[in-house]
Amino acid sequence: MDNQCICQFVIFGATGDLASKKLLPALYHLECAGMMPKEMRILAFGRRPWDDHGWQDFLREQLETYATNYHPEHFDDFCRHFSYVRGEIHDKESYQQLRSALTPEGADKPAATIFYLAIRPADFIPVVQQLSGAGFNQEGDYRIVIEKPFGDDLESAIHLNEQLHHHFREEQIYRIDHYLGKEIVQNLMVYRFANLAIESLWNRNYIDHVQITVAEKGGIESRAGYYDQAGALRDMLQNHLMQILTLVAMEPPPSLEADTLRDEKVKVLRSIRPIPKSAVTAYAMRAQYGPGVVDDQHVPGYQDEAGVETNSVTETYVAAKFYIDNWRWRGVPFYLRTGKRLENKTSSVAIRFRHTPQQLFRETSIEKIEPNWILLSLEPESMKTEIQIKEPGLEMRVRPVQLNASYRKDGEQELDAYEALLLDVMEGDKALFIRFDEVEWAWRVVDPIIKAWGRDSDYILTYPAGSWGPDEAIRIMDKEDQYWRNHL
Structure with a gap:
């Protein structure tokens, strides 16, 4: 199964935000690049009372709005892949209609198919049960793609996984985290x-600490119903940031095969030092954005956003530190932070090296030698090394310079993360998808924080929208000379 390209694709939630903003543009770009299988059939499953023409009007509008390189001349060819199936995700008869639409003429069962669940997490289990009841189950060549969040705590993640495995095999399940599809992450x-020059320095002997940041300028937009129940810890840190941490910290795998890569990532998660219940405040802090100014526009605070509960203490910012107790990383803190309504939109990994062990310049004008950094920006893309050089002139003074190792040449097109991951699903390559033990151990790592914050629900720090978050975030750092790298 893993090496076969599947040529039927069903999108549940085809008219929702995820499909409009990510999936449909990604599929369109694959078509324009000639990477979509010519025989691929895509069925858009939705509630709206449309025929194929109504769907095509909607599709054109979404591509004009969200596709980065929309060319009308490609639209008709793209449309030929699509059919629209009207149905309700909780209606058994709708799945029988879907089965008929996916069964080739003269065949007794549907052809191999990908089911993409671009729906709210509460509907994952009902849809999986309905698909299994309609004959899309372990006995056929079917793949299920599930978006995060995979559960909202350890217990619910285990329950969801048990339900999935009741109907589908693990090799049929693709848990997607679009950050893993970004080229800069790969x-x-x-x-x-x-x-070799990099790998030989990538350990506790040379590295002082690691920072992983995912900052967003935007607020919660129309996601209050979900976000006010989830918060930044569940929405971002437990999945996106933890996945980046594992890639930074993992040992070299014996090959690039899916399970060998994921084995090494799980080893990292299993090695993270458990956070003591009594010390959560020393390891993690949370905050919520208040009113402020973003791009010269006054914006409301989180509690004034539409749909947010009165006096909500849901965090829109979280900073936490973790220690990986293995031979490579023992004693090196990994600082993770993410937040909404911050000064800039960026995703980055900043790795600071230790200070040099010699006071060679103590009798010169140089008061202090700053340490070296490796600065990896995932968005926007860049790869830099920061070193110290002497300033021109008679006095012995230094300044930092950055060596830029960005790999994209002028004119080279960036491949969107969803484009890469959708191709992998079609081809059965699971290297960039998440195995359940990764999910489980990531929840185990953050579970003490979730429980502590669940008991402390009376007060939350605030920070002005348009800032880099609360000043108090510095308190989780181990040393006085450590600070957050806001600008790379």
Whole structure:
């Protein structure tokens, strides 16, 4: 199954935000690039009372709005892949209609199919049960793609996984985290493992600490119903940031096969030091954005957003530190932070080296030698090394310079994360998808924080929208000379 390209694709939630903003543009770009299988059939499953023409009007509008390189001349060819199936995700008869639409003429069962669940997490289990009841189950060549969040705590994640495995095999389940599809994230492995000069320094003997940041300028938009129940810890840190942490910290895998990569990532998660219940405040802090100014526009605070509960203490910012107790990383803090309504939109990994062990310049004008950094920006893309050089002139003074190792040449097109991951699903490559033990151990890591914050629900710090978050975030750092790298 894993090496076969499947040529039927069903999108549940085809008229929702995820499909409009990510899936449909990604599929369209694959078509324009000639990477979509010509025989691919895509069925859009939705509630709206449309025929194929109504769907095509909607599709054109979404592509004009969200596709980065929309060319009308490609639209008709793209449309030929699509059919619209009207149905309700909780209606048994709708799945029988879907089965008929997916069964080739003269065949007794549906052809191999990908089911993409671009729906709210509460509907994952009902849809999986309905698909299994309609004959899309372990006995056929079917693949289920599930978006995060995979559960909202350890217990619910285990329950969801049990339900999935009741109907489908693990090799049929693709848990998607779009951050793993970003080229710069994949390039992190090449940067580490294909460069001896880098890999030899990638350990506790040389590295002082690691920072992983995912900052967003936007607020919660129309997601209050979900976000006010989830918060930044569940929405971002437990999945996106933890996945980046595992790629930074993992040992070299014996090959690039899916399970060997994921084995090494799980080893990292299992090695993270458990956070003591009594010490959560020393390891993690949370905050919520208040009113402020973003791009010269006054914006409301979180509690004034539409749909947010009165006096909500849901965090829109979280900063936490973790220690990986293994031979490579023992004693090196990994600082993770994410937040909404911050000063800039960025995703980055900042790795600071230790200070030099010699006071060679103590009798010169140089008061202090700053340490070196490796600065990996995932969005926007860049890869830099920061070193110290002497300033021109008679006095002995230094300044930092950055060596830029960005890999994209002028005119080279960036491949969107969803485009890469959708191709992998079609081809059965699971290397960039998440195995359940990764999910489980990531929840185990953050579970003490979730429980502590669940008991402390009376007060939450605030920070002005348009800032870099609360000043108090510095308190989780181990040393006085450590600070957050806001600008790379």
